[in-house]
Amino acid sequence: MKLRLDKYLSEIGLGTRSEVKKAIQKGLVQVNTQFVQKPEYKVDTEKDQVMFSGKPAVYVEYEYYMLNKPAGVISASTDSRERCVVDLILSRRRKDLFPVGRLDKDTEGLLLITNDGGLAHRLLSPKKHVDKVYYARIQGRVTQEDVAAFRQGVDIGEEKRTLPAGLLILTSKEVSEVELTIQEGKFHQVKRMFQAVDKEVLYLKRLQMGPLVLDATLKPGEYRTLNRNELDMLC
Ligand code: URA
Numbered sequence: 001m002k003l004r005l006d007k008y009l010s011e012i013g014l015g016t017r018s019e020v021k022k023a024i025q026k027g028l029v030q031v032n033t034q035f036v037q038k039p040e041y042k043v044d045t046e047k048d049q050v051m052f053s054g055k056p057a058v059y060v061e062y063e064y065y066m067l068n069k070p071a072g073v074i075s076a077s078t079d080s081r082e083r084c085v086v087d088l089i090l091s092r093r094r095k096d097l098f099p100v101g102r103l104d105k106d107t108e109g110l111l112l113i114t115n116d117g118g119l120a121h122r123l124l125s126p127k128k129h130v131d132k133v134y135y136a137r138i139q140g141r142v143t144q145e146d147v148a149a150f151r152q153g154v155d156i157g158e159e160k161r162t163l164p165a166g167l168l169i170l171t172s173k174e175v176s177e178v179e180l181t182i183q184e185g186k187f188h189q190v191k192r193m194f195q196a197v198d199k200e201v202l203y204l205k206r207l208q209m210g211p212l213v214l215d216a217t218l219k220p221g222e223y224r225t226l227n228r229n230e231l232d233m234l235c
Pocket of ligand 1: 102103104105107187188189190191192204
């Protein structure tokens with residue numbers, strides 16, 4: 001791919017467009033063996049070697065990170081007051097990363113962070129019916145009636161009932177443990193589904209989204225890049 005030099009540098013987070021333009025004009029940027037002082041110079045992202053202030057500036061078009069989202073962080077790219085999930089990706093190169101879908105501030109678990117809009121669309125489009133699997137702790141005894149209700153779809157105050165969802169009871173006690181598989185992603189969906197059967201979600205963690213499964217070795221707040229196998233399954 002051919003890209004303007006200033007765009008190339010700013011896309012990989014080396015400064016704003018005007019900052020990198022100034023750096024180029026000052027003679028801080030080298031392409032292969034030449035110092036280039038024209039921001040509009042076209043770089044071949046596959047062939048050219050770019051140096052910025054004497055350090056390699058390697059182009060990456062897409063980045064894919066699996067984050068175990070901790071509670072207390074919001075699912076956004078930037079926010080003036082709150083800590084965002086993208087802030088946790090310290091090794092990020094691209095400045096246009098965003099979370100694929102939203103988890104509530106108090107929800108933990110699997111969140112894909114990328115700048116690949118096509119992939120995000122495929123995973124989030126309501127028409128695609130992508131499975132999302134959650135582990136939850138619920139106040140009260142979850143029963144087979146709840147399983148049947150979720151299978152039929154429940155009224156969460158929207159125009160239509162929820163799509164059929166798979167509820168697996170892991171333990172049914174004063175505080176029950178369940179695994180829930182849904183194919184939608186409405187605002188507070190899991191919490192509202194349990195409210196519809198008069199129960200409260202005490203803890204919620206996403207375990208899986210489509211073929212992507214949360215790496216059990218990642219502690220809350222930790223992340224890693226997707227491996228080849230995961231990328232092949234998603235793309
Ligand atoms: N459903 C919820 O209620 N909250 C989440 O964070 C995700 C799904």
